[in-house]
Amino acid sequence: MSASETSPLRQFIRKAVVRTAVGLVGAQAATIGGLVGYDALTKKQRKTRSGFPKPGHYGTDVANSDVDVFTFGADLYDDMLTQIANATHNVFLESFIWKDDEYGQKFLDAINRASERGVDVRVVYDGFGNLVVPNKFYRFHHDVHVYRFPVFRPRLFITPLRASGLTHRKLLIVDDNVAYIGGYNLGSTYATEWRDTHLKVTGPDSWVLRQSFVTVWNTVAAREDQIPRMDPPEWDSRVRCWSNLPMRRVYPIRGMYLQAIDRAKDHIYISTPYFIPDHQILDALIRAQGRGVDVRIMVPMDSNHVLADWGSRGFYVTMLKAGVTLLLYKGAMIHAKTATIDGVWSTVGTANIDRLSLSFNYEVNLEIIDNDLAAVMERVFEVDSSNSHRLTLDEWQARHPLAWVGETALAPLRPLL
Numbered sequence: 001m002s003a004s005e006t007s008p009l010r011q012f013i014r015k016a017v018v019r020t021a022v023g024l025v026g027a028q029a030a031t032i033g034g035l036v037g038y039d040a041l042t043k044k045q046r047k048t049r050s051g052f053p054k055p056g057h058y059g060t061d062v063a064n065s066d067v068d069v070f071t072f073g074a075d076l077y078d079d080m081l082t083q084i085a086n087a088t089h090n091v092f093l094e095s096f097i098w099k100d101d102e103y104g105q106k107f108l109d110a111i112n113r114a115s116e117r118g119v120d121v122r123v124v125y126d127g128f129g130n131l132v133v134p135n136k137f138y139r140f141h142h143d144v145h146v147y148r149f150p151v152f153r154p155r156l157f158i159t160p161l162r163a164s165g166l167t168h169r170k171l172l173i174v175d176d177n178v179a180y181i182g183g184y185n186l187g188s189t190y191a192t193e194w195r196d197t198h199l200k201v202t203g204p205d206s207w208v209l210r211q212s213f214v215t216v217w218n219t220v221a222a223r224e225d226q227i228p229r230m231d232p233p234e235w236d237s238r239v240r241c242w243s244n245l246p247m248r249r250v251y252p253i254r255g256m257y258l259q260a261i262d263r264a265k266d267h268i269y270i271s272t273p274y275f276i277p278d279h280q281i282l283d284a285l286i287r288a289q290g291r292g293v294d295v296r297i298m299v300p301m302d303s304n305h306v307l308a309d310w311g312s313r314g315f316y317v318t319m320l321k322a323g324v325t326l327l328l329y330k331g332a333m334i335h336a337k338t339a340t341i342d343g344v345w346s347t348v349g350t351a352n353i354d355r356l357s358l359s360f361n362y363e364v365n366l367e368i369i370d371n372d373l374a375a376v377m378e379r380v381f382e383v384d385s386s387n388s389h390r391l392t393l394d395e396w397q398a399r400h401p402l403a404w405v406g407e408t409a410l411a412p413l414r415p416l417l
């Protein structure tokens with residue numbers, strides 16, 4: 001049938017569909033524009049937030065290794081810088097964000113000095129994550145081996161899945177014996193203004209993090225730049241490492257979370273800066289609450305990404321109706337990517353509970369089965385809870401109708417956030 005022969009009814013339906021689609025996209029664009037504009041206006045106010053209670057620094061033994069829990073950036077960075085300064089053999093550093101500020105410079109200087117004195121230094125950082133940092137900041141000593149994850153990747157046209165993903169990891173491994181992992185990127189804001197959590201593993205269990213770094217490095221580096229294999233200490237460790245590696249097409253962190261949530265019998269405490277779960281994770285959490293598990297999820301009251309906040313808020317009614325406790329962290333940005341379950345199981349890593357982390361980016365999480373560490377993680381969660389507002393269903397349902405419009409308009413974008 002030619003266009004001129006199209007029936008009036010068909011023409012009407014076609015126009016209605018096109019207008020609805022244009023209207024929806026327009027509403028979404030207007031919502032995003034409004035939220036981003038409002039966010040820019042209130043940014044200054046967020047910069048003068050009141051700060052946060054510091055949960056402290058804890059040391060525990062897990063099997064034959066020492067595990068330190070850091071919850072304040074300046075303490076962590078000082079410890080990392082001391083390790084780099086004392087390194088005698090090698091330093092492997094990977095970071096999603098590496099700012100050109102005071103602390104960023106300290107790390108750059110420390111690894112350059114290590115390289116100068118003959119330490120084998122390997123660095124991985126993300127091109128996209130540091131687009132706003134001038135390239136000239138990254139002046140490495142000529143012996144430092146560097147891989148900058150490229151922003152543009154021609155291989156995307158050949159092997160789109162394997163060539164995708166940013167490195168969202170934050171890792172430091174020193175002398176094959178000390179390894180750091182957690183939410184801290186490198187930058188001065190994170191040193192004092194953000195609440196985050198990092199682990200330091202000293203001893204044989206650090207191997208798993210070394211191996212995670214080596215796996216990525218040895219895939220991207222030239223043959224002459226490969227890092228030699230080091231044998232693992234033991235099979236039956238209570239410390240497991242899960243690495244999302246698009247280059248291998250594996251994303252095990254999501255599976256780790258699903259298994260642990262399904263296994264929970266008593267309580268689940270999760271901290272995440274960005275909470276935009278897929279259906280299966282959301283369903284697992286709601287089912288856990290339904291069988292009597294005390295599920296508590298902590299997110300920032302206002303994070304540094306307004307769209308992520310609104311993407312997250314779209315889940316609040318469902319969660320609150322299911323009885324899940326929502327804790328909104330006040331006065332500072334909480335960026336910890338941690339969970340602890342039943343006083344036994346804990347994870348600390350780089351993955352957020354969102355699709356970018358669980359199904360797209362390079363990530364790494366430690367999973368640790370240990371009562372003492374779980375007790376520490378619960379203590380940290382308790383201190384953070386004391387600085388959080390517990391949201392109620394009544395309060396949330398009384399929010400401004402425009403908020404509901406924002407949540408609904410952003411719902412289709414959740415997979416991208």
Ligand SMILES: O=P(O)(O)OC[C@H](O)CO
Pocket residue numbers: 096097168183185273304305352
């Ligand atoms: O991507 P993350 O979780 O490391 O968070 C980084 C901040 O969002 C920087 O804007």
